Amino acid sequence: MERSLAEADLVLVTGGLGPTSDDLTRDYAASLLGLEMVEDAETMERIRRRLAARGRQCGEGQRRQAMVPAGARVLPNERGTAPGLAFSGPGPLAGKRARLLCLLPGPPSELHPMFVDQVLPLVREIFVGEVLTQKAKEYHFAGIGEGELAAMVDALNLGTEGIDVGYCAHSMGTIELRLTGSERDLERAEAAIAPLLGEDFYSRETDSLERVVVGLLGERGETVAVAESCTGGAVCSRLTDIPGSSAVFGHGFITYANSAKIRMLEVAPGDLDAHGAVSEVVALAMAEGARAAGGATYGLALTGIAGPGGGTADKPVGTVWIAVSGGLGGPLARRHVFNTDRGSFKRFAATHALDLLRRRILSYI
């Protein structure tokens, strides 16, 4: 913190604002800036109300969270007990290069809204006319490798036209392309990139495929029912992460056991015996079964081997069959092999399932 205040114009610190004895950020900042700690009455009241709502008493640790360095601006925390703290101006930051120091809570669910709602306006206020004039455009893709996409984009040589090109392979298995530059340069880049925005491209606004799928279904007044074996609820959980998803999703069937596939989805026991649970036939039967049992426009199903055990020579760990039914085309299944750990397997399989549904809704397949 000391070095950053001497070297940077804007210093953001996250974490260490909690109620426990190892939460040292507040006190350290106060000692570094030579400020006394004083109780902030409004914060104390806010913490008390928050704890009371959970039937909890205010302890020593919570009282510490209401102590703030004198002269700090308190950034109220709607999502937790620890307020953020901002220091600016020659008072607290005398002799430092930094013109703004913000201490922010570590938990992302508290940090993110505080940054957007309270820190960014402060930055704009203090760094008038110095804020980046560059803009960014983002494009999100599924079903294409980072390398493949990059080969196509790099061939456009946008870099020579003042555009900064960035790629990010998100942990869910989608790819983000990010172009940064002046508004005018970006407009030209947008035209150059347009031919690449085909069926693999799914959004300019969000990396969340589930948000796109829920939006597409909502616009059409359509619904989906989901049957999951190997992903064990990951697809349903992602769909229901989206506010308003109840309008397009009502039924999910987590059929981890074969008996559940038979009972809940009316998969034929003979098909399970003849082809195994991880097969095209069973995936298709699950999708059709989910659609029928859920009375939905579309059925979406996954069956696979998440590992680490359970693989065979012709069905290695990581194998998954994903099926979609309903819409204009007939029922359709695709096979993938995700040779990775169990958690990544579930994420990648769920992403490919949501992407298969997107392509079916849009009649690409």
Place this chain on the structure above:
Amino acid sequence: MERSLAEADLVLVTGGLGPTSDDLTRDYAASLLGLEMVEDAETMERIRRRLAARGRQCGEGQRRQAMVPAGARVLPNERGTAPGLAFSGPGPLAGKRARLLCLLPGPPSELHPMFVDQVLPLVREIFVGEVLTQKAKEYHFAGIGEGELAAMVDALNLGTEGIDVGYCAHSMGTIELRLTGSERDLERAEAAIAPLLGEDFYSRETDSLERVVVGLLGERGETVAVAESCTGGAVCSRLTDIPGSSAVFGHGFITYANSAKIRMLEVAPGDLDAHGAVSEVVALAMAEGARAAGGATYGLALTGIAGPGGGTADKPVGTVWIAVSGGLGGPLARRHVFNTDRGSFKRFAATHALDLLRRRILSYI
């Protein structure tokens, strides 16, 4: 990187090893250390095989990933295309303070195993006798606030006995207590802390409640069926994150719609009308319905209002009823209010459900 190599003994860099034009870590390290880039035949072969398994060709970007600075030790990546790179000894690090520099892939699923399996052994080899002799003990709690736990632990004054006390509120809503110190000091601390390890304490080994629950069920030869409304599959997905969970979990019912609660769980329409979907009566009926339909030892159910819409005066956004049935006691439901964003609501509710099941399995409730 330049500053770190001058100031630190061990430098770890993550990310920027991918196949795209903005992945600059490899080339920057080579230029900083004055090393030429050469193709590593083994890495090239590994990447080619990996891509072929997915039916993909090797592009320009992937070929770049097989280029390594001369003299670097290649750390093979079992989970992705980008190998890690390690630099040590007076050759590549001449004139630097650093004795080991590691460039590691950014994706956690690739980074974590590489760090544990390949980097830690290198650190032990190069920093012989200088490695930390301190040990750590961790304790994981659920159903207790960080402040409450800290107040009890701080009263023991372990700090004065050479123990460093750390707390972490995990994003799932559990609390970790971490004690660090010499082996002898830790033994004394362990005795002091023992009386605090009551019903809220669930593990020394893992922060994963689902791992603990799957373990408890497995030891007893018992099973659970899960019915989820507001959490939309988050509980099922967490249970099935655990390898071997298929032995204790076979049926999940994602009953987001009321019609699904009636059809899949035989919840009485009259109860839905009289009490609403978010009620003790319906939560209990869902747990019993899941247990019966899934033929399981225990039924676990959640129904609530994830928000941001849908709240009322007596059932505000964040309200959730969690019920468990089966085992020694009768069916039982608890009400919570998690006043947070939708994502955190789902995580906290799922954690409290898993914790309720844990307490029932152990006959605490």
